[in-house]
Amino acid sequence: MDPERPLPTDxxxxxxxxxxxxxxxxxxxxxxxxVLDRDVAVKLxxxxxxxxxxxxxxxxxxxxxxxxxxxxxxxxxxxxLHDMGEVPELGLYLVFEYxxxxxxxxxxxxxxxASELAARIARxxxxxxxxxxxxxxxxxxxxxxxxxxTRTGPxxxxxxxxxxxxxxxxxxxxxxxxxxxxxxEAISDGAFSPASDQFSLAASLWEALSGRRAFPGDDAxxxxxxxxxxxxxxxxxxxxxxxxxxxxxxRGLSKNPRxxxxxxxxxxxxxxxxxxxxxxxxxxxxxDQVHRAAEATRAEGxxxxxAIGGAAIGAVGVLAAVQIWRTVDPPERPLPVVSSARVxxxxxxxxxxxxxxxxPTRAATVRVPAGAGAAPSRSEPLDAGEAPPDAxxxxxxxxxxxxxxxxxxxxxxxxxx
Numbered sequence: 516m517d518p519e520r521p522l523p524t525d526x527x528x529x530x531x532x533x534x535x536x537x538x539x540x541x542x543x544x545x546x547x548x549x550v551l552d553r554d555v556a557v558k559l560x561x562x563x564x565x566x567x568x569x570x571x572x573x574x575x576x577x578x579x580x581x582x583x584x585x586x587x588x589x590x591x592x593x594x595x596l597h598d599m600g601e602v603p604e605l606g607l608y609l610v611f612e613y614x615x616x617x618x619x620x621x622x623x624x625x626x627x628x629a630s631e632l633a634a635r636i637a638r639x640x641x642x643x644x645x646x647x648x649x650x651x652x653x654x655x656x657x658x659x660x661x662x663x664x665t666r667t668g669p670x671x672x673x674x675x676x677x678x679x680x681x682x683x684x685x686x687x688x689x690x691x692x693x694x695x696x697x698x699x700e701a702i703s704d705g706a707f708s709p710a711s712d713q714f715s716l717a718a719s720l721w722e723a724l725s726g727r728r729a730f731p732g733d734d735a736x737x738x739x740x741x742x743x744x745x746x747x748x749x750x751x752x753x754x755x756x757x758x759x760x761x762x763x764x765x766r767g768l769s770k771n772p773r774x775x776x777x778x779x780x781x782x783x784x785x786x787x788x789x790x791x792x793x794x795x796x797x798x799x800x801x802x803d804q805v806h807r808a809a810e811a812t813r814a815e816g817x818x819x820x821x822a823i824g825g826a827a828i829g830a831v832g833v834l835a836a837v838q839i840w841r842t843v844d845p846p847e848r849p850l851p852v853v854s855s856a857r858v859x860x861x862x863x864x865x866x867x868x869x870x871x872x873x874x875p876t877r878a879a880t881v882r883v884p885a886g887a888g889a890a891p892s893r894s895e896p897l898d899a900g901e902a903p904p905d906a907x908x909x910x911x912x913x914x915x916x917x918x919x920x921x922x923x924x925x926x927x928x929x930x931x932x
Contacts, residue, residue: 526557526608527600536618537561538660545613548597555597558673559608575607582609584652592643594663594672614670619659619723627726630756634790636662636669637720641783643671644716648709648779655707657715658696659722694735695728699743699770710772713779717767720786724760725750729768743770757792 522531522544529546535556536543544557560574585596598610619636622628640662644654654661656673663670698714700706721729729747732738747768749761763786769775776782 523605526559526602526605527598529555529557529610531557546610548610554613556594556611556613557608558611559605562605578607578609584650585647588647588650588652590643590646592639592668592670593647594670611672614663614665614672616663616665616670618672619662619664619669619719622664623659623723623726627754628723630724630754630790632664633720633723634787636723637716637783637790638787639668639783640671640716641779641781641786644709644712645778645780648712653707653709654712654715655701656696657712657719659719662719694739694742695730695732697739697742698772700772702739702742708772709779710775713767713775713782714769714772716779717764717782721747721750721764721768724754724756757789759789759792760786763789 522534524531526544526546528550529548532545532547532554534542535545541558541560544559546555546557547553548555560571560578566574579599582596582599589595594614595612596609597612599607600610601607619628640657644657647654654671654673657671661671661673663672694702696715696718698711700708701711701714718729730738730741730745732741746765750756750764751758751760754760763782767775767782767786776785
């Protein structure tokens, strides 16, 4: 179909509404199905490619085979194939589910996507590709142009459409295709497999996160050479992502198909898990993190043991000091209580310049209150500062202060026999 020619009004039973998009090998038209009353996407081969007749016939036959295989695949993240037909004017056409939304390529024209959206694409598209692979269907052309971002999630388009033979070669100076997302084995040997679809998905996600192609180049030959020999640079640090994102993408982009993940589903799930992790400022490995956490736990345990040991040693030291203090310098015992009568007697002692009065030698009789036992008598001198033993019981029997001072005018209050 020449882009200068007007669109057909009908293709089969479908009424054409407008042009949705155009790729290297075909055009997609929005149409309406009057029988089921729904919008559909009709895709047909471009008639302006000028392909040799043998290539065109081989392509049409491959489209039929792949379309039958795609009809067996049912997944919410795969654009469903509804119908296939052929008209004399336009040739073979395929009718797909109409997935409303922009392609990932259109979205990337505004810059890289957020890690949350990339994780959703990785998980859901990876699962969808493995579902198709289990049904014996290979996509062969995973790239941002074939991933449609709808309200319900990403959808893979162009299932059942084979790559045009020799599409990476130029014709009349024009490039019919690009190998920017093809695996090394697909470029060198034309070997397509689930592992080659995984490589294409990894290259698409690398571009979605970084905003640039993993294998850039000015022409198909340069791009193919980079895919076969170069490793894409790491992007996790500059994109603020977990460092394991680089490791996972590198495995998905491995030159050796056997070194990639066992399936696209596993690749997408592991990558999504890493994209959903909080970013880290430095690139460390999981064992490093484990070892650091263990070392922190051991350090905390050592600090706790030192603190407990120090407290125990301090307590023992305090107890030892108290015991030594009690042995060397015992606490003072309370002073004996002195009666007021003894204090009076002590205060009544003569001063140093007064001559002491002669102390008579006599026997003092101490009166004892009635009912008390007989008090012993003393025949030795009485000390003026000493009170009889029962002074507190009979205060009248204690000599007065004047008698103790040696005043002869007042005899002592005591009976002398």
